[in-house]
Amino acid sequence: MPEFRQNMVSKEWVIIATERAKRPDQFLQKKEEKKPLPHYSQDCPFCPGNESKTPPSLFSIEKNGAWSLRVVPNKFAALQSHLTTERRHEGRFLKADGFGIAEVVIETPIHNRTIATMELEEVRNTVTAYRERYISLSTTGKIDLITIFRNYGERAGTSLEHPHSQIIATPIVPPHVRNPLYQSQLAFDTFGDCIYCGMMEEERRQQTRVVEETNYFLVLCPFASRSPFETRIYPKIHRSSFASISNEELMELASVLQKTIKRLYIGLNDPDYNYVIRSAPTEDNDVKYHHWYLVIVPKLTTPAGFEIGTGIYINTTLPEECAEFLRGIAT
Amino acid sequence: MPEFRQNMVSKEWVIIATERAKRPDQFLQKKEEKKPLPHYSQDCPFCPGNESKTPPSLFSIEKNGAWSLRVVPNKFAALQSHLTTERRHEGRFLKADGFGIAEVVIETPIHNRTIATMELEEVRNTVTAYRERYISLSTTGKIDLITIFRNYGERAGTSLEHPHSQIIATPIVPPHVRNPLYQSQLAFDTFGDCIYCGMMEEERRQQTRVVEETNYFLVLCPFASRSPFETRIYPKIHRSSFASISNEELMELASVLQKTIKRLYIGLNDPDYNYVIRSAPTEDNDVKYHHWYLVIVPKLTTPAGFEIGTGIYINTTLPEECAEFLRGIAT
Numbered sequence: 001m002p003e004f005r006q007n008m009v010s011k012e013w014v015i016i017a018t019e020r021a022k023r024p025d026q027f028l029q030k031k032e033e034k035k036p037l038p039h040y041s042q043d044c045p046f047c048p049g050n051e052s053k054t055p056p057s058l059f060s061i062e063k064n065g066a067w068s069l070r071v072v073p074n075k076f077a078a079l080q081s082h083l084t085t086e087r088r089h090e091g092r093f094l095k096a097d098g099f100g101i102a103e104v105v106i107e108t109p110i111h112n113r114t115i116a117t118m119e120l121e122e123v124r125n126t127v128t129a130y131r132e133r134y135i136s137l138s139t140t141g142k143i144d145l146i147t148i149f150r151n152y153g154e155r156a157g158t159s160l161e162h163p164h165s166q167i168i169a170t171p172i173v174p175p176h177v178r179n180p181l182y183q184s185q186l187a188f189d190t191f192g193d194c195i196y197c198g199m200m201e202e203e204r205r206q207q208t209r210v211v212e213e214t215n216y217f218l219v220l221c222p223f224a225s226r227s228p229f230e231t232r233i234y235p236k237i238h239r240s241s242f243a244s245i246s247n248e249e250l251m252e253l254a255s256v257l258q259k260t261i262k263r264l265y266i267g268l269n270d271p272d273y274n275y276v277i278r279s280a281p282t283e284d285n286d287v288k289y290h291h292w293y294l295v296i297v298p299k300l301t302t303p304a305g306f307e308i309g310t311g312i313y314i315n316t317t318l319p320e321e322c323a324e325f326l327r328g329i330a331t
Numbered sequence: 332m333p334e335f336r337q338n339m340v341s342k343e344w345v346i347i348a349t350e351r352a353k354r355p356d357q358f359l360q361k362k363e364e365k366k367p368l369p370h371y372s373q374d375c376p377f378c379p380g381n382e383s384k385t386p387p388s389l390f391s392i393e394k395n396g397a398w399s400l401r402v403v404p405n406k407f408a409a410l411q412s413h414l415t416t417e418r419r420h421e422g423r424f425l426k427a428d429g430f431g432i433a434e435v436v437i438e439t440p441i442h443n444r445t446i447a448t449m450e451l452e453e454v455r456n457t458v459t460a461y462r463e464r465y466i467s468l469s470t471t472g473k474i475d476l477i478t479i480f481r482n483y484g485e486r487a488g489t490s491l492e493h494p495h496s497q498i499i500a501t502p503i504v505p506p507h508v509r510n511p512l513y514q515s516q517l518a519f520d521t522f523g524d525c526i527y528c529g530m531m532e533e534e535r536r537q538q539t540r541v542v543e544e545t546n547y548f549l550v551l552c553p554f555a556s557r558s559p560f561e562t563r564i565y566p567k568i569h570r571s572s573f574a575s576i577s578n579e580e581l582m583e584l585a586s587v588l589q590k591t592i593k594r595l596y597i598g599l600n601d602p603d604y605n606y607v608i609r610s611a612p613t614e615d616n617d618v619k620y621h622h623w624y625l626v627i628v629p630k631l632t633t634p635a636g637f638e639i640g641t642g643i644y645i646n647t648t649l650p651e652e653c654a655e656f657l658r659g660i661a662t
Contacts, residue, residue: 002428004426012506019409079348093336093533094337149640150636157634312503
């Protein structure tokens, strides 16, 4: 029997369409679709030796006299840092210059690695860079929201092979971010606690959607997953902003993130995916009602007209089965 | 210079990223990607002679003793019509049985036609079926929202080749639909008129994004287009619900819709697309603050991590250039 499920925070609904349900292993990606990449690519702007093809580093981690990770301004940025944030009318419409800061995290010098196949140290470097740049950008001024994300593979919207993440800082908090904040605020005013902490308590009680629990993190396929294998990593200690993550948590995040991506990599044969860190707007760094988390969305299905019209996603897998499948993958 | 633009109704923002802008003709689809389809396919459940492979018709249009169009229940429906609408808690989570009605509009008996290549009569039949089923479903009870949409091509999420649209009726009005309704209500309470009517007035004044204006419809690429060639068809006469469309308007809609899709078909070489009719919830059939419209979203780009995180779409084309390009296509 199909069912509607509501996302506790955003209040959006999904349809879990069990009648045309697919078994998790039906999402296995075809091997021939992935061509092996070289260790080094001469034309790649992110490979060592080609540093002059990118702007100078904003942050880097070095080892034995060479860089292990670099953060550079995005040369093809959608937003620019020299503009104003003033909003103005064009007739009845509202617009603003495209002020913003866009950076690229070059996660490793090695062209053909990815989160699943990196040394743990490289993943640690990556999340360390996330935190350093997040903190630095949040003190820049004019910045209200910092989004850290990783697009992996063509279906996830990237054409650059070299392992990298992106950071975009904007002077705007859009409704897509604000609406869940209103809802979690309202829940806090009603129940007196963080709705995310309550959700985690419930997930821990039900257990069926939990993929893994570590000292500091809970990994789960959410109750109202919008698509197959949507997976989230929540910090168990209440923190509204990613900026507040401790060193110990950060190091554990690296291994939990790698292990989770590895489960997808092994279980589904290296699917394309996006992941995003959803953190509070910079001015809400320390609020009781928001809770940062990382969401991984493997690109296995195509949202279509119904999703565009209603925002109700039709998901043809049970999150409970996805979690069970992922739990069973030996990493 | 890149710019932020706000959708007047939803208040969501887009980034028009002119620095990495593409010219409209760079979205031309490759010919070899489209294999020609047969006029008739023996295995197709929607082709004549295979009527037993679908449930009996709910509505049909006949000509010379054969059907020209059929509407049938969706055999692989994500929702089912025999369930209840009761909502209940599972711990802290909210869920409901998957009650709903899902139908398929088989637009023509001819396997290899599409909106752009149909006889005008076939498009007229299609929009007539939309209205008939919309009205019929809205009196069914337990139905709060009716979504009519067409997924065309694999990138738009369909694997069935035979020309068809879908209708899904749900007992739920999700935030994705409700939030813009709140906004347009608020605008009505403030300014005393329909925000969509005001937007059309502004677009008509500025003219740069107007693709076509007919007696009853305004076709435009919206100011805050989320993706290249997003195109909308708005009725000029204020009507909150698609159910209220007059016969004369309906016949004009058929030709305007066909002409608009033809512009995309010729100009971009038959791109995949979704279109959706956004109509008011059934109980708001006659409100002053909502205005139905049809939105066409060609599938030319891939939303990625930033879009997932913020709802801010990065659009690499100017809507003004898309409108100019579409105006220039001889249909």
